[in-house]
Amino acid sequence: MQTRIALVDCNNFYVSCERVFRPDLIGKPVAVLSNNDGCIVARSKEVKDLGIKMGVPLFQVQQLVNRHKIHLFSSNYTLYANMSARVMATLEAFAPSMEVYSIDEAFLDLTGVCPSDPIAYGLLIKKAVFRATGIPVCVGMGPTKTLAKLANFAAKKWPKTQGVVDLSDPERREKLLRIVPVGEVWGIGRRTGAKLDKLGIHSAWDLARQPEKRIHTLFTVVLARTVMELNGTSCLALDEIAPDKQQIICSRSFKQPITDFEGLMRALARFCARAAEKLRHQQALSHRVTVFIRTSPFKPDAPHYERAASQHLALPSQDTRHLLTVTRQLLAAIFKPGYHYQKAGIQLDHFQPITEKQQLDLFAPFGADPNRVNNTALMSAMDQVNRRFPHAITLAATGLVASTSSQGAVSPQYTTSWRDLPKVTCQ
Amino acid sequence: MTSFTLLLPNPRPLRLPLPLFSGKVAAGFPSPADDYVEKTLDLNELLVQKPAATFFVRAQGESMLGAGIHPDDILVVDRSLEPVAGKIVICALNGELTVKRLARGNGQWQLRAENPAYPDIAVHEDLEMVIWGVVTNVIHAL
CATH class of the missing domain: 3.30.1490.100 (DNA polymerase, Y-family, little finger domain)
Incomplete structure (x- = not known):
């Protein structure tokens, strides 16, 4: 039976969490700032479209923020952690095993779960998570974690996929790998990407066609495994239990x-x-x-x-x-x-x-x-x-005062404090 | 420095132990009923079916008095429930979370207040985008 791994990834997670309780901000530019309001760490689509990059210091884009009335939030990790737990609890019902990969991503093992129509199953997952939590997600599927990750990238990038992409079919896979830059492949950082580029390996497809031995010699065993994963051979198992931090x-x-x-x-x-x-x-x-x-x-x-x-x-x-x-x-x-x-x-x-x-x-x-x-x-x-x-x-x-962090516009603790419950009007 | 605690949505909700029944402490023969004390009542069990999809919100305004919703009441909202005609729902109207009764009339979905002063609102968009959740319970302090 062919292995099928899905990566479910929340769209603009921190921004989406804020919007669940602020429907007035849907369709408007919204960004979330890092711990002490220094840098932009989450951007709505409208903000990305303005060319504001991930991680930029706020002062560098202050003019754009003012001009386009970008709504800024300080980070509210209590809210994000709570919403994340809700998303993960909802996902658990869809697969026999699951790896919570980060606050806004999880791998699900869907092997044998939905053999006939994986896309329909992906749409079902997407709908269920949005229904339960208000958080929009994309679902990428493939025979390996690396391909699931890449499928997710495609699902996010091309709206006409409706947010669900399956790369089980080799032909479909080749088509996508050919148009995806190698730097978008999971685990390839800027430096490795640049080195690959110099070697004439520009697309994910170029990398997939490399002999593993060559990649192992020129780079690392980890990248050689990536080559195998791109070709549909699973090398990375699902870690159901988060390993302790090193x-x-x-x-x-x-x-x-x-x-x-x-x-x-x-x-x-x-x-x-x-x-x-x-x-x-x-x-x-x-x-x-x-x-x-x-x-x-x-x-x-x-x-x-x-x-x-x-x-x-x-x-x-x-x-x-x-x-x-x-x-x-x-x-x-x-x-x-x-x-x-x-x-x-x-x-x-x-x-x-x-x-x-x-x-x-x-x-x-x-x-x-x-x-x-x-x-x-x-x-x-x-x-x-x-x-x-x-x-x-x-x-x-x-010291006596614990105030290294300064936060200007943190949203209420909607889900964890009785005093901060969302207000609903009867009119 | 700020720190945060990971708050899980209570897969096994916090038990509020309200003993159903317990014998008096006596310095003598133990009560024969003590053996039967095993169940406690937990309000989460009664009010929350799906913890991951359940949110609490606070009501403001008086237009839903007819539905038993008073100002300052806490509403239990289950987002995962199918919105069907007759249910009290939270909807996002003009960017604001609002409480209405969902109804079906003239072949389309309508949002009604329990107050004749407010006109019915016809839903033209996808219902999914308008309905935020279904209200299952009202917590009203007396």
Whole structure:
């Protein structure tokens, strides 16, 4: 039986979430801004048509925003997460197994589910999700994940597909692969795309016709697998359970630049506390801490400075207090006065499960006590209290006011707060 | 820094334990009825059939008093239900979410207020685009 994978992807997801509760904005230009209102992270079709690109800083397009009265929202992740869960719960009914790939995409295994008329089934899925949640989606289908992803791209790009494309048929597949630029293939970034282009591989079809061996030699095994997937041989299985993260990054741009060490440290301490909490949530210990700071890349006149520093931990930790100590040392190593810092962040990686027996480091300071760098009981007590009473216990280093993020126009918590329920008029 | 919690649409909704029945605590012989205390009542069970498609909205205005909808009431809306004639629906009219009764008349769909002062509105577009959801219950505080 031929494998059939579907990728269901929400259209302009964050914008669509806002529009569900604001029907007045349907057909009008709408964009959603990143965490501190710095960049555009979601665009309605009307905004895309104005040529505004994904991720551009708001100030670069402020004139267009004013001229075309683009409606801007700050990001409301509570709402988006809730709407995402509704979309995923609706999709679950349509396939025996499913992989939630991101907040707005899921792979469904439809093998044997709809052999006679996959397009009709795709339309059914699309209709059911819109009906239940108000979120429009596109459905791409194919014998592999890579082809399902490509089918979805086609479904989004060409309206006459009605938002559903199936690439099971090899002839149909070839037709599409020939007109899709290689850079649109799943997993091909800008750099690989450029390199392929130089080799004369311009379309997805050009790539599909390459011998895998050659691609493996010139690039990576991952890209060789992409070639196989484009030809209909499935190499990537459905991950039904989201794998634990291999790294945790907490970072933020500041609305007002920070110039002093202690100010940066307070921000970093908050990121560190959050990252450590996530680390404990996935029952892991981290072997490495990285701190990075930079000035704004968008102010060519101001002096630019950008540094990162990492430290390997002799004893892996998930203890906020220990990680804070390391963070402070790292910041001290890279901080230079006289700059306007616009972004800072912390990354934890090189994880090991907490249950794994700890290998003592040969070079650890003599008498290093694992309990001193890891008070599991204290940390879990802190997490439990904070889950019930958010921010009840914070470490003094994080400062008193938690206000690194500034949001101008966040929509109400329509689905998660009794006070913010959508209002409906009786007239 | 802001943080967010992933809020699932209650596949197994939060249980509100309202004991159906429980024996008094006595320092003696246990009540023979205690063995039967196993069920609690959960309002989600009564009011929410499809958690993923159910939204709560707050009513404003008095035109639906005839349908038992008062200002400030909370309406339970199931978006997945088929809108059929006679149902109270939420519709998107002129960009606003509005409560009406769906009706069939003169061979077309109509939206009616429970108030003679407001004229019926004929639906010319695709019903799917106009109807936001079907109201299943009203939560009214006394």
